[in-house]
Amino acid sequence: MLRSLWTAASGMNAQQTNVDTIANNLANINTTGYKAESAEFKSLLYQNLQSKTTSANGANKPVSAQVGLGVRTASISSNFTQGSFIQSDSSSSFAINGKGFFAVSGVDGQTAYTRNGSFNISQGTDGLTLCTSEGYPVLDSTGAPIVFDAAMNSSNITVDSDGNFCYPDASNNPVPIGISIGVFQFANPTGLNKTAASLFTETGASGVAINEANTAGINKSKIKQSYLEGSNVQVATEMVNLITAQRAYELNSKAINASDEMLQQANSLKR
Amino acid sequence: MVKGLYTAYTGLINQQNRLDVVTNNLANATTTGYKKEGTTSQSFDSLMAIKINDPTSANINQNIGPVSLGVKIGENYRDYSQGSFKNTSGPYDFALSGNGLFSVSFTNKAGEESIMYTRDGSFQMAQDGSLVTKDGDPVLGQDGPIVLPTDATISTDETGEIYADGQYIDKFAITDFEDNNYLEQYGENMYKAVDGATKKDATATVMQGYLEMSNVNVVSEMVQMITISRAFESNQKVMTSIDETLQKAVTLGQL
Numbered sequence: 001m002l003r004s005l006w007t008a009a010s011g012m013n014a015q016q017t018n019v020d021t022i023a024n025n026l027a028n029i030n031t032t033g034y035k036a037e038s039a040e041f042k043s044l045l046y047q048n049l050q051s052k053t054t055s056a057n058g059a060n061k062p063v064s065a066q067v068g069l070g071v072r073t074a075s076i077s078s079n080f081t082q083g084s085f086i087q088s089d090s091s092s093s094f095a096i097n098g099k100g101f102f103a104v105s106g107v108d109g110q111t112a113y114t115r116n117g118s119f120n121i122s123q124g125t126d127g128l129t130l131c132t133s134e135g136y137p138v139l140d141s142t143g144a145p146i147v148f149d150a151a152m153n154s155s156n157i158t159v160d161s162d163g164n165f166c167y168p169d170a171s172n173n174p175v176p177i178g179i180s181i182g183v184f185q186f187a188n189p190t191g192l193n194k195t196a197a198s199l200f201t202e203t204g205a206s207g208v209a210i211n212e213a214n215t216a217g218i219n220k221s222k223i224k225q226s227y228l229e230g231s232n233v234q235v236a237t238e239m240v241n242l243i244t245a246q247r248a249y250e251l252n253s254k255a256i257n258a259s260d261e262m263l264q265q266a267n268s269l270k271r
Numbered sequence: 272m273v274k275g276l277y278t279a280y281t282g283l284i285n286q287q288n289r290l291d292v293v294t295n296n297l298a299n300a301t302t303t304g305y306k307k308e309g310t311t312s313q314s315f316d317s318l319m320a321i322k323i324n325d326p327t328s329a330n331i332n333q334n335i336g337p338v339s340l341g342v343k344i345g346e347n348y349r350d351y352s353q354g355s356f357k358n359t360s361g362p363y364d365f366a367l368s369g370n371g372l373f374s375v376s377f378t379n380k381a382g383e384e385s386i387m388y389t390r391d392g393s394f395q396m397a398q399d400g401s402l403v404t405k406d407g408d409p410v411l412g413q414d415g416p417i418v419l420p421t422d423a424t425i426s427t428d429e430t431g432e433i434y435a436d437g438q439y440i441d442k443f444a445i446t447d448f449e450d451n452n453y454l455e456q457y458g459e460n461m462y463k464a465v466d467g468a469t470k471k472d473a474t475a476t477v478m479q480g481y482l483e484m485s486n487v488n489v490v491s492e493m494v495q496m497i498t499i500s501r502a503f504e505s506n507q508k509v510m511t512s513i514d515e516t517l518q519k520a521v522t523l524g525q526l
Binding site: 003004007008010011014015018038040041042043044045046049050053054055056061062063065066067068069070071074075077079081185187188190191204205206207208210217218219237244245247248251252254255258259261262265266268269271 | 283286287288290291292293294295297298299300301302303305308310311313343344345346347358359360361391393395396397398399400405406421422423424452453454455456457458459460465466467468482489492493496499500503504507510511514
């Protein structure tokens with residue numbers, strides 16, 4: 001009896017995690033570069049109810065009667081599919097078309113990665129610095145912060161699809177200035193550690209960052225200037241998932257009710 | 272009299288066990304690749320009841336007939352029918368359509384390696400390019416774990432052949448069994464083959480970008496749950512009425 005109570009409780013917990021994940025997806029539906037997450041579940045341990053069992057025709061079955069003890073969350077993994085492009089008026093907005101990530105220098109100087117290309121140009125000590133809206137410097141393909149000459153007019157800086165920064169010369173033709181935006185890929189992006197502000201950090205599971213600029217034979221991502229990548233959350237999918245999660249939660253609570261009633265009846269046996 | 276008390280008791284235990292199984296189905300209603308389980312009940316072997324020492328029939332023993340003194344679990348079975356598909360468009364999500372199971376190399380705590388089978392195709396790529404389950408167990412191909420190039424686009428065809436940028440890499444080891452009764456539940460969505468299991472060619476086709484959901488039918492589980500709690504109640508009523516009768520018998524001698 002108590003078995004079914006705890007089994008149902010594990011089911012309710014799992015569905016709570018499911019709703020948490022869905023709610024976070026819906027909350028981030030307008031977050032630039034957000035990747036939808038999904039919770040997946042696995043069955044828990046199995047226990048022997050009875051060792052000898054017979055099938056319908058009376059033959060002995062090779063396995064014993066087993067009962068499962070519930071469910072657990074197997075993973076909450078992000079789905080790294082391409083989000084849609086949203087046009088932006090800012091020339092320091094970038095979107096990645098492909099598998100790459102931008103690199104930024106995080107709080108303690110640790111490199112973090114992001115798909116959110118909504119950057120700003122700020123007046124740094126060495127010149128104009130490209131940074132995120134939190135002020136973290138964006139890194140170039142050599143891993144150094146992207147700093148432009150203070151004399152440059154920031155609105156004239158352009159970026160070609162390979163990520164090279166250009167500045168117009170006297171005859172107004174864009175000329176590469178020798179800096180290109182750093183784009184990195186991971187063997188297993190699902191393994192990246194998620195931190196706040198749309199930033200990811202490298203882990204053992206994700207593998208080391210692969211620099212697109214100096215790795216041969218890699219499918220290079222394309223950079224689009226004045227565009228931002230929208231989230232890849234699909235509202236219809238999330239809604240269907242929400243319905244399933246809520247109903248499954250309800251079902252498990254019904255199972256707890258049934259167990260409770262049966263316990264009560266067992267209790268009333270002794271008057 | 273007291274015989275009936277124990278018969279009702281086996282009924283109560285049996286309904287509890289059945290509820291445990293139903294609850295586990297409900298808890299796993301959204302588990303990837305879960306196959307619903309069911310229980311059958313079996314009566315105890317019937318015994319011949321004989322009336323003895325009855326003076327009304329001149330002390331001649333008379334047959335009453337066979338009685339069965341309780342109920343136990345007949346078997347637990349799994350329903351391997353197809354679950355519905357959920358579109359995830361994840362490159363490492365695979366669903367099986369038809370009969371068959373993915374093979375996974377599983378290492379237990381003692382370091383012993385064995386092959387487990389699963390319908391759960393939510394895999395991921397490890398940093399060395401090997402295809403692993405969400406718990407990190409390598410997924411098996413034709414000859415050992417599947418290792419994919421990390422920078423290529425992975426696609427599969429229906430037969431389970433894996434291509435990286437159009438180039439053949441490996442093929443999923445999809446196995447089916449002559450008799451699914453020889454599969455034991457391990458937990459973690461995995462099945463273990465027990466002695467006597469014979470493999471056969473799988474007819475399943477592989478679909479990339481989909482996951483197979485559980486095949487738990489919520490309506491039938493709810494109906495089951497109602498039946499179980501009512502059957503439990505009936506057994507409880509039998510028990511209380513036997514108790515009342517016993518009480519009458521006990522108080523008979525008191526004036």
